[in-house]
Every structure is written in structure tokens, then in C-alpha cells.
Amino acid sequence: MSDGPTHVTTAVQLGLMSCRHCGTVWQGAAEGAACGRCGTRLHIRKPHSIQFTWALLIAAAVMYLPANLLPVMITRSLFGAQYDTILSGVIYFWVSGAYGLAAIVFVASFLVPLFKLSALTLMTIMAQQRSDWRQQERATLYRILEVIGRWSMLDVFVVSLLAGLVRIQGFAEVTAGVGIAAFGAVVVLTMLASLSFDPRLSWDSEPVAQDAMNAAGINETERTA
Numbered sequence: 001m002s003d004g005p006t007h008v009t010t011a012v013q014l015g016l017m018s019c020r021h022c023g024t025v026w027q028g029a030a031e032g033a034a035c036g037r038c039g040t041r042l043h044i045r046k047p048h049s050i051q052f053t054w055a056l057l058i059a060a061a062v063m064y065l066p067a068n069l070l071p072v073m074i075t076r077s078l079f080g081a082q083y084d085t086i087l088s089g090v091i092y093f094w095v096s097g098a099y100g101l102a103a104i105v106f107v108a109s110f111l112v113p114l115f116k117l118s119a120l121t122l123m124t125i126m127a128q129q130r131s132d133w134r135q136q137e138r139a140t141l142y143r144i145l146e147v148i149g150r151w152s153m154l155d156v157f158v159v160s161l162l163a164g165l166v167r168i169q170g171f172a173e174v175t176a177g178v179g180i181a182a183f184g185a186v187v188v189l190t191m192l193a194s195l196s197f198d199p200r201l202s203w204d205s206e207p208v209a210q211d212a213m214n215a216a217g218i219n220e221t222e223r224t225a
Contacts, residue, residue, distance in 0.1 A: 017042050046198040053124050053197045060189035061117060063182045068110070070179030085179060086110055109183070112148055116190045119145055120197060127201035135202055142199045 011017070017029045021040040033042050071083035084092070086109050093102035123138055 012044055017044055020046070045200060045204075046196065049196055049198040049201060050124060050128050053120065053193050056189050056193035056196060057117065057120055057124065060113075060186050060193060063185045063189065064113065064117065067113075067179055067183035067186050070182060071177035072179040072183060074175045074177050083177065086183070113183075113186050113190060116145055116148075116194070120190065120193050123199075123202065124197060127197075127204070130201075130204055138202045139199060142194075142197075142202075145194055 011025075015028050016025055017027075017031075018025045019035040019038060019040050019042060022035065022038040024035060024037045026036070026042065029042050031042070031044060034040070035042055068086055071085055073084045073089070075082045075084070086105070090102050090106045090110070093099075093105065119141055123142065126133060126138060
């Protein structure tokens with residue numbers, strides 16, 4: 001794989017603009033014009049994609065710590081109360097011999113959100129700087145994020161299932177902890193960040209129309225900062 005730029009002819013250079021809602025491609029359409037099929041405003045790039053993505057990534061990073069430090073599940077029984085975080089649950093499964101389940105929870109609930117945060121941060125920085133570094137690989141990385149993102153909700157699903165099933169009053173009761181709300185916020189925020197990021201920005205290393213940069217929320221000061 002080469003680190004050099006991949007030279008491609010872009011839709012901007014051909015005067016093409018696609019509707020993000022219905023997918024219709026228009027030639028010679030003006031920035032901000034209405035789609036002739038569904039009426040959605042047409043933009044060369046998602047408006048202010050970089051700013052929205054940064055805001056969501058920062059919020060997700062802030063919520064990532066309490067999501068892993070606070071209990072996600074509280075189990076109350078005759079023997080007392082047990083508070084489990086994501087990592088303590090992984091350790092419990094591992095010690096109990098359920099290595100496969102421990103690996104699944106660790107990957108889906110700890111590594112995947114961290115991977116999404118790191119990958120989106122990298123792609124946003126590269127897009128903001130209009131870097132031509134590994135453009136093809138960055139495009140593939142974005143597609144991978146879209147595929148694995150849904151599995152981040154595994155912990156939320158498991159806790160919700162247990163909270164609904166284990167309700168034996170006086171003997172055992174499972175409730176969701178504060179950490180599950182923070183974890184759910186991380187998952188939702190990273191999903192929104194992935195949606196707000198425009199992957200086409202990764203291919204804008206070559207000079208493009210000024211209105212494309214403005215529509216994406218990138219000006220020369222931000223690009224060179």
C-alpha cells in the first residue's frame with residue numbers, strides 16, 4: 001500500500017452534485033438549490049461537517065470515562081448488592097471460565113467505542129488538514145466503522161434484558177447503573193459523529209471549488225492551523 005496521494009476525478013470537478021436524501025445526481029446545480037425530486041437542499045459537502053463531528057467526538061470522549069468507571073449493572077440479593085462496571089464484568093466472566101463471552105464483551109463494549117473514537121478523530125484531523133495520506137485506506141476505515149458501530153450496544157442490550165427478567169422481589173433484582181447511561185451516550189454520540197462526518201472530505205486534497213470548502217465548514221485558517 002502506498003502512502004502517496006491517490007489522484008481521482010471528483011464529482012465536484014465534473015460539476016455533479018448528489019442529493020443526500022434521495023441520491024439523485026444533478027449536473028450544474030447551484031450550492032443550496034432544492035433537489036428537483038424531493039426538495040432537499042443540495043450541498044457539495046455536508047454543511048459544517050468538521051465542526052459538528054468535533055463537537056460530538058469531544059462529548060463522546062468526555063462520556064467515555066464515566067462509562068467505564070461507573071457501574072453499569074447493580075445486582076441486589078440476599079447476600080448484598082454487587083456493582084459491576086464493564087471491565088469488572090469482563091473480569092468476572094474470565095475468572096468464571098467463560099472466555100468467549102468475556103472476549104465478546106471486552107471487544108464490543110470497550111475496544112469498539114475506543115476504536116471508533118480514535119479512528120474518527122484521525123479521519124477528522126486528516127480531512128481538516130486536507131491531507132492526501134492513505135486516502136484509500138481512510139475510505140475503507142470509514143466503511144468498517146459503519147459496519148461495527150451497531151455492535152457497541154451489546155452491553156446496553158444485555159443489561160436491559162437482565163433488568164427485565166431478573167425481578168424476584170426479596171431474593172434477586174437487577175437494575176441498570178448510572179454507567180449504562182454514560183455508555184449509551186458514548187455509543188449514540190459516536191454514531192452521530194460518524195453520520196455527521198463527510199467521508200468525501202478525505203478526497204479533497206487537490207484544489208476544489210471554494211464553495212465546497214465553505215459548505216464543509218473548512219476555511220483557509222482552519223486548514224493551515
